[in-house]
Amino acid sequence: MRFDEVVLAIMKAVDGQRTVSSPYHLIKGKKSGQTIQDIGYFGLHPYFAVLPKLDKQDYLASIGRLEAQGLLLPDEHAIRLGRAASGLDIPPTPLNGWKYRGNESRFFARLSLVLQTMSNFMQDHKRFDPVVTDETVQAWTKAYLNRIDFRSAAIQGALKSQIETSLALAKISENHKDILVKRLSGFGVGGLTWDQLAMEHSVMPIDVKIAAVETLHAWLDVLEGMEYPLLSGMLEGIIQQSALTESAKRTRNLSERGFSLGQIAGLRQLKTSTIEDHFVEMAMNDPAFSAAPFMDRQLIESIHQTSEELKSMRLRDIKERLPEASYFQIRLALAMKGAGK
Structure with a gap:
C-alpha cells in the first residue's frame, strides 16, 4: 500500500x-x-x-x-x-495501527540494536556507534542482551533462525520484507536510508516508510501468535493489552467504582468534555459498556435511525433533527453504533 x-x-x-x-x-x-x-x-x-x-x-x-x-x-x-x-x-x-500505536518502531529499534551488537561482538569489535541513540532503548537492549547470553554462538544462531522463520510466515510481499531487512545494520554494514530504499524500489520515501510499517505489523502478528522465545522477549510493552488509551482506562476504573461523570472530572482535574471523550472511547471499545446512566435505549435507537436516514454521522446534522439529544449523547450513541451495539 x-x-x-x-x-x-x-x-x-x-x-x-x-x-x-x-x-x-x-x-x-x-x-x-x-x-x-x-x-x-x-x-x-x-x-x-x-x-x-x-x-x-x-x-x-x-x-x-x-x-x-x-x-x-x-x-x-x-x-x-x-x-x-x-x-x-x-x-x-496488514496495517493495525490501533493495536500497535507506533510501538512497532520501538520493537524494530530494539531488534536493530541487538543485531548490531551481536554482529560486532562476533567480530570481536566491542566499540561501535550504536545505530539507535535513544537511551531508553539502549538501556532496555543492554539488559536484554545480558539476559540471553548474547555472546553464545548457539543463541546467535537461534536468533537468526527465528528471524528467518517468522519473517517468512508474515503475510506480506518479499519486496516489503526486503525494505525492512535492508534497514538493519551490522559489522561493517550500514542500514540503507529511506531515500536509498525509495530509489532502489522506484517509489517515494514516504511509500517505503509505509511499507516498513506494514511489514512490521504483519510480522508482529506472526510473533504474537507463535513461539519464538528470543523475539518474543523483544515484545515487552509493544502490543496493547487494552483497546483503551491509558487516560480512558483511569476514567473507566473510577466509573466502575460508582463515580459520576462530573465527579470523575473533579477527581481527575480534567474538563468535563475530556471525560466525555473517555466514555465515547469506552462505548467504542468495551464490550461491557452500558449507556444506561446517560440515556435510555429509545434515544439511542432514535439517534441510530436518524444517522441512517441522513446518511451522515455529523453531529450537527443529527442535532438539528433531534434537539432533545445532547451532543454527548449523540457521540455516545454513534460510538455504540460503530461498535455494533
Whole structure:
C-alpha cells in the first residue's frame, strides 16, 4: 500500500463528513476525542498512528497528487472525493495501527540494536556507534542482551533462525520484507536510508516508510501468535493489552467504582468534555459498556435511525433533527453504533 492509498482509504470512509486535515491527525496518532471517535465511527483502526512523525509537507504533497488525479476535489471545509475515487479499489493491508500505536518502531529499534551488537561482538569489535541513540532503548537492549547470553554462538544462531522463520510466515510481499531487512545494520554494514530504499524500489520515501510499517505489523502478528522465545522477549510493552488509551482506562476504573461523570472530572482535574471523550472511547471499545446512566435505549435507537436516514454521522446534522439529544449523547450513541451495539 502506498501512502496516497492510505490517505485515500481514510478519505473514502469519511467523504464529506470531515475536513481535509483529519486524515493527517489520524495517521500521526493524535489522541484527541475527535480522532479517536472517528476511528470507531468510520472503522479506521488500521491507519491510526502508522506514521507518528509524518511531516505536514509530505501530507500536503499527497493531497496535491490526489487532486491532480481528480480523486480529490479542492474544498476548504470538507473532504470531497472526485468521481474517479468511487470506483478505485484500495489494496488490502496488514496495517493495525490501533493495536500497535507506533510501538512497532520501538520493537524494530530494539531488534536493530541487538543485531548490531551481536554482529560486532562476533567480530570481536566491542566499540561501535550504536545505530539507535535513544537511551531508553539502549538501556532496555543492554539488559536484554545480558539476559540471553548474547555472546553464545548457539543463541546467535537461534536468533537468526527465528528471524528467518517468522519473517517468512508474515503475510506480506518479499519486496516489503526486503525494505525492512535492508534497514538493519551490522559489522561493517550500514542500514540503507529511506531515500536509498525509495530509489532502489522506484517509489517515494514516504511509500517505503509505509511499507516498513506494514511489514512490521504483519510480522508482529506472526510473533504474537507463535513461539519464538528470543523475539518474543523483544515484545515487552509493544502490543496493547487494552483497546483503551491509558487516560480512558483511569476514567473507566473510577466509573466502575460508582463515580459520576462530573465527579470523575473533579477527581481527575480534567474538563468535563475530556471525560466525555473517555466514555465515547469506552462505548467504542468495551464490550461491557452500558449507556444506561446517560440515556435510555429509545434515544439511542432514535439517534441510530436518524444517522441512517441522513446518511451522515455529523453531529450537527443529527442535532438539528433531534434537539432533545445532547451532543454527548449523540457521540455516545454513534460510538455504540460503530461498535455494533
